[in-house]
Amino acid sequence: MHRSPTAEAEVAEELAEARPDLVSRYAAELPGARAAVLTRLWRALAYEPLPWVAARVTDGDGLSLRLVDGRRLDGPPADPYATAAYVTDVRLDGRTYDDPARLMTDLGVPHSSDLAAELGHSVASLALSRAGQPTVPPKEGPGADWEWEQRVVDGHPFHPNCRSRPGFSVTEQLAYGPEHRPLVGLRTVPVPAAECLVSGGWPEGMRDGERLLIPVHPWQAAHVLKRVGDEGPVAHPLMSLRTLALSGEGPHVKTALSARLTSSVRDISVYSIGVSATLSAFAESLASRTDGLLHFTRTLGAVTADSPDLAAVLRESPQTYAGSGERVVPVAALATTDLPSSAAWLAEFTRLALTVGLRLLDLGVALEAHGQNLLVVLSATGAPLRLVYRD
Structure with a gap:
């Protein structure tokens, strides 16, 4: 061997x-x-x-x-x-x-x-x-x-580079990888508002007078920006590593991570920041035509300091679309449950996913509905009720 x-x-x-x-x-x-x-x-x-x-x-x-x-x-x-x-x-x-x-x-x-x-x-x-x-x-x-x-351990089920994280030391993987269940202290970099491109609104809690406080992943601060920045909010890393859930009931924040993860560099282009509010509004208009079977997480605000290395996006938590007693589960995490082993449940979920997918396709839109981007809202008994799409 x-x-x-x-x-x-x-x-x-x-x-x-x-x-x-x-x-x-x-x-x-x-x-x-x-x-x-x-x-x-x-x-x-x-x-x-x-x-x-x-x-x-x-x-x-x-x-x-x-x-x-x-x-x-x-x-x-x-x-x-x-x-x-x-x-x-x-x-x-x-x-x-x-x-x-x-x-x-x-x-x-x-x-x-x-x-x-x-x-x-x-x-x-x-x-x-x-x-x-x-x-x-x-x-x-x-x-x-x-x-x-954080229950999804193996990463992408089909991509050979499912867990490739070049540039990350072992200590950094343990500190930032979602499967290791860390709590990550984000950094913030203050940038004059006049030097930023903002799409949507930027919250008052992330402003300092005439400066915008851009959330930065600590890996990005150390390896790319080469500046420590100021202490920022504490957050839980999600499947994509560079997107994190702010502690409490706060929104999710997508940070720029100029590292090659699953074969793509995960920075945030200036163009994508500029069109984020427009795309979010368009997605909402699509969701309104699915009879409540699909929701898109709204972009609450996006900002860039005219650089793909220093940018961030705030968006709704998918949990926003769960009612009392309901759970929102990423499709990739379903494999950690017993639900897919039930043929009846699988048929019900397939019917829901195909109904939504084909309805959007009829409108000329094809979703990149892989297990990380697509989530399902489950009832208290585990029945699939509706879908949530992000990114």
Whole structure:
């Protein structure tokens, strides 16, 4: 078996300093993390239109990819929908690989070195995320909406770089990753209002005279802005890491995070700030045509200091759309419950999602309704009542 020790070893070394109590659990989680990332990678290799794959041949034993340079990559039958880590190894010209980073390195195709580095980070960070979970799962359901978000440990179920966080140290992952359940102290940077672009309103509590106080993620303050800023509100990180729920019943704040997470840099463009209020109003007009089956979280205010590195968006908490006794659960977090195991419940949820999706499609709008952006309002008994969409 081939190992790519770099990212895994670096995390182990840092972990020994930061949280020595997690070292053995981290090591135990590595094989499963490799399989989880390799499964996602194998799905992509099996189905994406890759110019260096000449043919795909399926037989009783599995799937064979014939590469344009004459090599052959063999693995199990590909399943476009499976989320279990069923791919434990593949074979490149007869050589066995259980490490997705080493496989991508040895494939040697265009951009493979960059992707291999991200895959290595994804494996190491995923193992760290799993190692930090309670040994005994909580029996009680989450009490706050952000607690549902923090139950999603593995990240994107299909993206190979589901947990890649390059630029984040182990200490920072433990301090900021939602799956580690931290409380994050945001920073604020005061900027003269005349130098800012504001969309919608900006709350008085985030103003200082003629200056706007822009919430900044502490990672961004330290690594990108290179300034500490002032002490800001305390918040709970949500699934996207850079979006946080302010403590209490406050709104959610999306911060600029100029780091590559799940293959995209998560800063906030000046353009998106400028159109945020208009798009929010448009979304509300769409929701009004769904007979109460869909709500969009409204943008309460957005600001940028004319830089994608220094910007923030305030928006409603999805909890706004829950009635008494109801819960709002991200679709990605449903897998942490028993609800999807019921065929009747699954049929009811599917009917709701398709009704909303097709109704909007009839209006010319297609939602990017993945498990992070889409939430479902559940009754006290768990019945799916309506949907909430954000971002």
